[in-house]
Each structure stands twice: as C-alpha cells, then as structure tokens.
Amino acid sequence: MIDLNPDQERILNWRINSGGVAGVIGPAGCGKTTTGSFLAVKIVCEGYARKVLLVAFTNSAANEFCRELSILLGPEAAKFLCVRSGYAPGADTSLSIPFSNSIEVVRTKKIVICTTQSLRRLSGCIKFDNMIIDEAGIERLEHLLSPFTLGINQLGVNLMKDYISYETNNIIELASQSGIVATVVGDPKQSRPIGLADYDLSAMEWVLRCTKYDTLFTTHRLPNKLAMLVDEFADYGGLRAAHDIAARRLIVDKDIDNEFRSIINPDEVITWADLNGTEEMAGPSSWYNDIEAKACVKICCELRRVAPSKSISIVTRYTEQRRIITRYLRSLDVNVRVLTSTGALGTQADIVLFSIVRNNPERIVGAVGSLQDLNVAISRSKEKLIIVGNFETMLNCWSRSYDMNHRIKQNFPQKLAKLVDAKYGEVVQATSLLSY
C-alpha cells in the first residue's frame, strides 16, 4: 500500500468534497500521478462518482496511471474496475488493466484511462461524473477542452441556467458551472505552451487563473540542496525534500579519475562544468555544440565506470544536440538516455547532465532561457546534477522570459547561474574535457 504524505492527503480530502474544475500544482517528484490515481480510486470506492476518467496527453503518462492503479488496487480489482482505452500499440499490455475500445466494455468499467487524442472514440457515447487530467504535455486550453466535453451535465445546465449566467466569465468557469468535475494535475513551471504566439497561457495556467488550486510541496525525488535550488529558482514557495531522501548523495563504487574528480564530486549535489564550446546552427531552428556533446559523453563514460549501477540521463533543449550526443554514445556503446527538455517531462534518473549548448559573444541564449525548460532540466535528478556549458554566457545573457503570471519578465538563466554559484552548487573549470 502506498503511504500518502500530508500534502497529498489534504488535496484528496479537498477534491472529494468539492466539485467543479480545480488545479493541483505538483513540482518535480511530488507524486502527481500517485495523487491522481489515489483520488480516482477513492472517488469510485467510496461512491462519490459512478464513472471516473483518467486522461493524459501521452501514452506513457496514461500507462503510468495504469501502473499506479494496479499497485493501489491490486491486479484483480484493477482488472475488474479499470479499462485502458485509446491507441492499442501505445498501451502497456504487461499490466493487469485490460485494453479495449469497445463502448460496451468501457461502459461496464468504473475507471477509464485514455489519452487526449483518443478521447474522440468515446465522445458522444459515455459521460463521466469525475475526471482527473494529467496536464503534462497538454499545451494549451483547447487541448484541455476535449476531456471536459465528456463531463458536461446537460440536465444540470438546464436546471442551473439562471444561476450560471450571473457567475461565468470564461471557458474554464463555464466548464465548472456546467457540472464538470475535474482535477487538473500539472505544473505550469514545467510545461509551457509551445504555441505560435509569443504570448500564450498554458492549459494549467488557464485553470489556475480561473479556479481554486492547491500545491504539493514534498518532493520524493530531489535531495535537499536540489529541492532548495528548484524551489528558489522557480519560486514555488516552499518545496522541500521528503525526510527519507533529503540527505541522499551519489555513492561511487570506484575512485574517480583525477580529470573528473571536481566534476563528479559526490559531496556536491550540483556541479556546473564550465566549458567554452562553440554553438552551431542546425536544422530550421535547432542548435548544437560539439565540444559540449563530447564533454557530456566523456563524463558519462567515467560515470559508467565509477557508478555502473546508476541511471544516467542527458537533458538538452535542442534536438540536434540530442542527436549528436546519441551518436557519440552509440559509437562508444555507452548506455545513457538522451532527452530534450520536452521529452524529459515526467522522467527521472540518478544522475542528470544538462547540456546548455548556446554560447556566443552576443550572449543570446534563445529558447534555452525559458523558465520551463531550465526547470525541467534541473529537476530530473535524484542524486547528482551536472550542468555542462558556458557559465559566463548564462550569467550575463540577454534573456527575458515571463514568469508564470506573465507579469514580470525575468532573466532565468542568470538567476540559475547565480543560485548555483552562490548558494547551492559549485562551478568548476572543465577545460580538460576539451580534448577528445
């Protein structure tokens, strides 16, 4: 059985006893999926709703819901109560929850797990009394509206017409007033609207603007120093590490080579390996930095040697950089996961390397300077974070991104550089890594 922390219990009790649309902010590792799954089980088992929809944007996130439900309910009860619907090849068939797109089967189940894109298969046939929506990957409001349409209570709308007309001012409020009961779990400081407009709100930001919300503050992923860095950087207002993992540090099995000692340093949770690589354009809008890519690979090779059992991820903002790093790793047969910051959402690893890529005399960092990208990159690690890139460029860069409320423009790369240097980590010269 999974133990809930006080934050999760508070949110569960709140959502059980309240209707409408509401938001739950969950910074990295705070258990958004666990809370959502627990809420679904509680709602169904205690009779608060007859039918609950758990919806996620990606198949892997939907499978995560299934995994949590299987643990919470046990395989037999999960098989009896739940069904996974949507795109058949995307479903994890190793789990006990059956897959089906048949409306007859879906009708008989209490908890339905589906992806946003596959919801059209259910639309018009089935209504849900309650829904839990994982916001990760849902970029804008219009993506969020498709699950909402499955929860409209037309009878309730007709009865409450006069009341509604005096209360509602926007689409989310209209949804709340139309009998839709939905809990949107996500983090506006991690997922961003990848829109064409320079200024747009993410789906989660719409929800937070128009409804009540609560925040999960206990992270089960980030050790204390990293949790404090992420908290101050993204301004969560009190993110803390759970007691059992607060003091977690990297433990290596072998002596670290002199060349890497200061970078891998197990006593330090956050290290910035300061490099002066050269950025290059690639593709219609991407960038790569070959020296940084090679440095990341060298560090990974050493990490594989000294800590072979640890999981390692490399996160970068640019697909081209990911491609180049992957190619180098393959040529050396080193097994490390390489992700873009968008793809890294929802993932974690013992050791994370973050390759910045951008480095130019004009100190323009472009898309790498956004709050969401930087926040995702620095909050994936369970034991050690190594930032690889030019420290000076980030510290003195020209970057102004809006904060979550779209009120104040901030220089997030500079903020990160200052916090690492002054409070939470160590900046080390990594010129030795330039030779390959």
Place this chain on the structure above:
Amino acid sequence: MNTGILDVRKTYNYLRKTQTHLVQSSEIATACVCQNLFKLDYPYGAIRSDKDYLIANTVHDIMSLCIGGPIIENWQYNSNDYENLTEKIVHDSYNIINEIINYTLDITNRENRSIQHDFKDRIDEIYHGLVTGICKRLMKKYDKPDRIITEITITNIKDHHEGRIDALLEYHHGYGILDWKTYDLNKTISGREKWQLIANNLLANYRYCQDEDDWNRYNFSCIVHNGGAYFPKLETIKKEVDKIKINRKFAFEVLCGKHVRAERPSFCPVCDKGMEGSKECLFYQIDSKLAHEGKLPAQYDKMTRQFFAKRYAILKERAETHLHKHVASTLIDQHGEEEALQRLERTGVICSGYFYDFDIEERVVMSRKDADFSLEPRRIVRIIGIEPKRPFLSCISEQASVMDVSNNKITLSFRSKVAVRRAKKQLFHLPIIMMRDELNLTRSMLRPIHQFHKLAADIFIPQELLPK
C-alpha cells in the same frame, strides 16, 4: 555550409509570418456546395457525422491495390462482354480482397471495435459494383493506360491547393482521373463529388503541365460509383473552374482569419433538406445575425470572442503543418530543384539516398550507404519518390512515422499494411527523398470549442432572441 543553412532558416522565419494554409480539394468541394457548410468545418469545427467509415475505407484500400493489379491486367478496350470481364476481375482480386478484409478484421478485433454482421458481403457487393462501372463504362471508352498511380497527394503551393486523388491513369499523351465512391452517386443531391473531381483536375494539370490552367494533357475524368460511372465533359469542367477558384480563394481567406461573407446558395442540400448538420448551420447563422445586430448578451459576446480567438489559433497551427512544403517550394523557385534540395538536406529538413530493404506488416526498413542522417524516432516524414519532369510536391509520396534509427538503417511505420503494399508497387523503385512533415489534428481540436460554444449559447442567449 552556413550560408545554405542560414538561407533555409531565414526562409522558415519569413514564412512563419505569412499565411501557409493549403486548401484541400474536398474542402473546396464543400465550399462549392455551400460556403456556410465550409465554415461549419472551419473555423467552427462542427462535426456533421460520427459515422464509422470502416466499409468505405476497406473498399478504398481494396481498390487502391486492385486497380494497379487485376483491373489493369484484365483491361479490355471497347469490350461488349463486360459482365464476364467483371467476374474475371473480381475472381482475380479474390486474394487481395481477402487479405485486406482479414487485415481490417484483425485491427478491429485488436481494438475491440464492433463490426456490422454483413461486413464481408457489403464489401463484395460494393467492389463488384465498382468493377462493373469500370468495365462497362470506363473500359468501353478508353484504352488501357500505361500506368496507374493510386492515392497520390499533389500539392500546388502557388495556388494554396492540395488534394489526394484516388487514381491517376497515365497515357503517353496525357492523363485520366479516376475517383471511386462506395455509394450510389445517383442518389446524392449535393453534387459535391463533381466539384471535388474538378478541383483534382486542376491538381493533375499542375502535375503534368506545371500549370493548373493548361488542359493539353487532359484526357478524361471519371467518378465510378456503386451504380455506374459519371464522366463530365471537358467543356462542362472548364465552365466550372471559375467557381472552384472563387471558392478556393474563399476557403483560403476563411482559414487565414479574414472576414469573408459566406454566400448561401439558392438551394443548400443540407439546410433545405434538413440533413445532418443543418441544425449546427442554423445555430451559427443565428449567432452571427444576433452578433451583427448587437443583440448578443455581453457575457456571451465576451466568451464568443474567446472561442474565436482559440479557433483561429488552431487554424494558424494547421497552417504550420504545411510550413516544410512551403519552404521547399520557395527554395525551389529561388535556386532550382537540385540546389534547393541540397540546401534542405544540409539543414536536415530532407534526407536522400534511402532504398527499400524489407517490410513486416506496417513497418518498412530502409537503408542508405552512410550512417549520417538527421531523422529521429517519432518524427513524421513524407517519403517522396522523385519522378522526372514532375514538380517536387506532385511526385508520388506516402506519409510515415520514424520508429527507429540505427547506423545506416531506418524503420518506418506506415499508416497501414495497404499503404506499404502500395508504396512497394509505385514508390520504392524511385529515388527516395524523406521530408519532414507534420500531423494535422485541427478537427479534433476544433470540436470541443464548438461544443462549448453551443453550451454557452444554451446558457446565455435568452429564448426570446431566438427565432420561433
């Protein structure tokens, strides 16, 4: 090297600020029937039907393989014995039909979808009807073509037009277009099919003559349906081209978010016959009338503005899905095809040099000599077979997604096993270029906005404002 990349990036940045919409032939046809009907699809996003087109899609798949197989193999010009010929073709198609039916049943079983009890019989019946139409009418009038290309997508960037043609029959002196419908055309009243055929003729002209108004290579166009065949005369087609162009411009401007007034025809087959979609159409007509008269309640008016802002943001995203094609076309115009493709390849927008290795079900493994390529798993690509003397974006192509890339091999996932078979037949023997592409999810995103728009109207518009 950097100059080339910079040039491509500049083109992307420039085109992002312009309108890169493309209007599909089917959308032009809808606008020709009634401009309000087009607006119902875009920007409103009202879905007129939730039907499962399993039978129609299966017949389309069968036809796309049989036309280049048993049908062309048994083609007999001016034959009087069309009944026996039909039976022979149907008999020779037995394996293909069975394979596709079993494949479809397998997929529906895997997804646990329900299927109508007479599924197989209906398919046999429709296929028989279509083959009869071809033997009785098409073969009677026209000689055996040199080659038949099926399910070909043609994009004419200059005229913002794109379409997918069921079959193109190539002759040494010209071409014929063949479109198949699984229902009886004589029982339809909209005439939409005719408009779609004419719109596709413009695309075919572009493919063969580089100019949509050049009819020199035109041979015939035909719709084969469950009850016969329809052949419009060239004079009739030419007369209607203006209407196609007017409605294409209308559709393009609507997609671009311009204020264009939709003209209602004297007879609309949907509204005047009370067919599916008429209620939605009426809803938006009343809505815009009330808005025009300034009678909308303030709260509803405010919310409607939100709905439209979202709708046009979605449409802008639809335009973005065509960006790669626009960039390719612009660069080809500027530098010529060879130089443009080289620049695009250096930037990683396209990839050349692949050849077919083998396939398993929906997956195809392709390889090239060296290992340095820029495609990544999950990327959507258009696989284009370069044909001599044809515009780049009118060449034979198929869409697929990248599943795996390792060393010099790439695994692609096609839409279906049928698409793989089709590609093996008409695409893989050509020099292959893979171009980045995007999925168009506009309709599924517009739909919930339409539902909430209706919900808001239900709540906020007082009954006394609505016509009785």
